[in-house]
Amino acid sequence: MADILLGARDVAIERGYRCLLKGLSLDVERGQLVQLAGANGVGKTSLLRALAGLGRFGVTGHIARPQALLYLGHLPSTKPTLTPVENLRWHPSGRVAEDDQAIVAALAAVSLTGYEETPIHHLSAGQQRRVALARLWLSTEPLWLLDEPFTAIDVLGAALLEARLVEHADQGGAVVFTSHQPNRFGDRLQVLDLTQYAA
């Protein structure tokens, strides 16, 4: 039974009085992987943010989103003076991770075992990015909105991420992400080219 997690009807996105996209409609069901594609500047990030609920002012149209969703943007949302464990213990959406074991397991999944107590600013950029991605292993939200998750991680990280996204979709979740890169998921992936909606 198709269960629609995210629905958008006739959405138009504006930035600074300039219309970027219009007439966009989209349904994301459980188990789907959707990639938003298009040239630089077409409005991928703006649309993703609008779907998440961030851009309220420049958005018209109807968007139905679930109560709980996970949005990962370009910024890591980690505090540099705290350790990965301390950072992951607290999720801004309000849910506080109950036990540290899950956090340690998540860090292990992104190959950061041994770095649990190292302050973030002592980690390399790639490692910091992986800490941010570790949230995906702790997430209980069904809908994930990821902005360019495959950028700035190495090959190993990308493989881990791919596997995790597929796993999430198999478990009944859904992922919408933006990417410049070509299809990694084969038939599984639905690509939405935003150029058709450009104003």
Next chain:
Amino acid sequence: MPPDLWQFLWGQMRRQLRVGMSKPGEVLNPLLFFVMVVTLFPIGLGPNPERLALLAPGILWVVALLSNLTVSGRLFAADFEDGSLEQLALASHPLALTALSQVVAHWLLSGVTLTLASPLFAVMLNLPVQAIPVLMASLLLGSFSLSLVGAIGAALTVGIRRGGLLLSLLIIPLYVPILVFGVSAVSEAANVGDPMRWLALLGAFAAGGIVLAPLAIAAGLRISLDS
């Protein structure tokens, strides 16, 4: 207030305090700034103790204002830059309350420490000793209002490069009533008058502010995040 909301706000406040105290400079520097600027006044105006005593309430309050200006700019900056603010805006909890908890945490580190240190500055400026309790009360109440107003300006300018000066321009007019009430309270106490009505006004301003300011702060944050 539902229990998980309260737990969230409390956790958020503790996290802010944790981050704020992890860099002791953030708390100490404004205090040092206060000391140094207060020192400028006797140097500039002359060491005559009677004149200093007369001007002390005004000097202390103006410097408290300036000190609040310098720290307000950084209220939301760190969270904006690392993406935490984005996440907070997406949370199911009202952004207005989250922002308020951040202002409270910030006030604990700036306004309250200033209040505790104020007797020292009062002595430096020869303020009559009987006025010191009222000074502390006025700074405690007033600094909270200053933090709220500063937060409104900070929310509107957090996305602007080098927005610190613009911030000052925006909120100094809004600071004026707090300044008037605070200085009047301390002056009255120094001259054995009636400071209570001025303290009451400070309280009223803080009470109104705590209800209305978070709405403006949340709106400002969303606008800044959007641009």
Next chain:
Amino acid sequence: MWQIIHKMGSPPWFYRFAGTVLRWALPIVLLLLVVGAVWGLLFAPPDFRQGNSYRIIFIHVPASVVALAGYYVMAFAGAVSLIWKIKMADTAMRAVAPVGAALTFIALVTGAVWGKPTWGTWWVWDARITSMLILFFLYVGVMALFEAYENKAAAAKACAVLSLVGTVNIPIIYKSVDWWYSLHQPASIKFSGASAIDSSMLYPLLLMIVAFYGLFACCVMLNMRAELLDTHRGASWLQRALLERD
């Protein structure tokens, strides 16, 4: 009623409407200004206490009144923009700010001109003038905030929030400055007290106030039209409207 507001939100309609209104309103306003100014500055009787130097109030008081009202107009436009997301409200808000700031400046300068012969100095920190100065800062703040944002749509929203915050604070600021002043200056001559103003002075004053309101409205409409000319430069409706005039 609702229809008119809806129409005003449309740039082509507003452009035409403002053009028509300005065509007959602007001359009338200018006429009123000249009549009022001449009447007040030349023909009204001299004041019992201040002699002829009081005459500047025929400019000072209307400017102050409209400057204050203008801030509320700006905040109202901002509220409309935030709540109903009407772009024309943004344009209105942006149009009011410089006009209001200019009027506040005029009020300050004329206040100083009034002060010199009356008190002997160019600047006196009395309650009204100090409040006017703060109002000037509030206007300048809104204008500066607008310039600072790159994304102009977000800039308009930010200015709307700021104006609303200012609106709530203006009565508090006025009152606090008033109390501050009476605290430090035991009750002396109060120039704001127009309590026993004679009708021969009242009528030109009222006329000037009406004229200033009219001037304000005309300036704002001119500003809005200029803004529309700039934003919709290539639009076909604009080309047609410009051709129609000639």
